Amino acid sequence: MITExxxxxxxxxxxxxxxxxxxxxxxxxxxVQLLRDGIPSPHPQFTNSKFWSPATLNKVxxxxxxxxxxxxxxxxxxxxxxxxxxxxxxALLCEAYVxxxxxxxxRQLARFKAHMFLIAKGQVTYRATL
Amino acid sequence: MIPFTTTxxxxxxxxxxxVEMLKTDLDREFIAAASExxxxxxxxxxxxxxxxxxKDDPKERDQIIADIQDLLDDYRDAPKQPLEKPYIQFxxxxxxxQRIIKEKLTLRQLIEQHGGVSAVAQKAxxxxxxxxxxxxxxxxxxxxxxxxxxxxxxLPETTIAFEWTR
Numbered sequence: 001m002i003t004e005x006x007x008x009x010x011x012x013x014x015x016x017x018x019x020x021x022x023x024x025x026x027x028x029x030x031x032v033q034l035l036r037d038g039i040p041s042p043h044p045q046f047t048n049s050k051f052w053s054p055a056t057l058n059k060v061x062x063x064x065x066x067x068x069x070x071x072x073x074x075x076x077x078x079x080x081x082x083x084x085x086x087x088x089x090x091a092l093l094c095e096a097y098v099x100x101x102x103x104x105x106x107r108q109l110a111r112f113k114a115h116m117f118l119i120a121k122g123q124v125t126y127r128a129t130l
Numbered sequence: 131m132i133p134f135t136t137t138x139x140x141x142x143x144x145x146x147x148x149v150e151m152l153k154t155d156l157d158r159e160f161i162a163a164a165s166e167x168x169x170x171x172x173x174x175x176x177x178x179x180x181x182x183x184x185k186d187d188p189k190e191r192d193q194i195i196a197d198i199q200d201l202l203d204d205y206r207d208a209p210k211q212p213l214e215k216p217y218i219q220f221x222x223x224x225x226x227x228q229r230i231i232k233e234k235l236t237l238r239q240l241i242e243q244h245g246g247v248s249a250v251a252q253k254a255x256x257x258x259x260x261x262x263x264x265x266x267x268x269x270x271x272x273x274x275x276x277x278x279x280x281x282x283x284x285l286p287e288t289t290i291a292f293e294w295t296r
Binding site: 002004005007008010011012014015016021024029057058062063064103104106107110111112113114115116117118120121122123124125126127128 | 132134172173174176180194210211214215221224226231267270
């Protein structure tokens, strides 16, 4: 599921020209669609920690929280991160951000954690299914 | 217990962060609402903790305040149960962002006519970093934020109407 929080993040990334249509269609979307097959994933990419890893904040793993990662993406060669919450075997895309520094990533993961709290209570708005 | 609930020990630490925050010029109502949420949601507590560690970085502190305000709005607007809204096709995102940016530009001009971002933020009871972030991003503005601005500036709804809102 694509949450409203994720849609909001995409709008900003699109506006900042972080990725274009080609990258979206050939890289991002195919990778994200692999989540349809559930977690743990049958796809070998998910064993590569440079692509998929548990989300951690202050060295503590966020239970049910993961990060999908792309490196040197787009014309600006950015580090794109997509925090994903797994709830009842369903993947929910929660945020999307360009990792610029550690402090920024910590803020994004704190937001992710606060959103996971709402997801656990069923209080989520979603915009599309994967 | 729901995962990511603030622990009793964290609630005690939170009291110290609130005392620090009260020494700033942040709106007291914002601090009260934010600390109440941080007592429940650990992610918000984490932002308080980050804020406390960023003593020497006012810009980063501003961003943390904007994050906390975002979460206050997220929690206030959260549906009681999962809610599906219509999707937007990827090909339409560019068009949507352009319309949002254009409308925000008009809103910014209105805000400048009424004393600028800081003055309007204060009148509307919105943290200044939060209003700045809203104006500078391509995110869909929240209707509740637009109402606060309209009420603060005594503007009719038609003047602050956006095609795309949350």
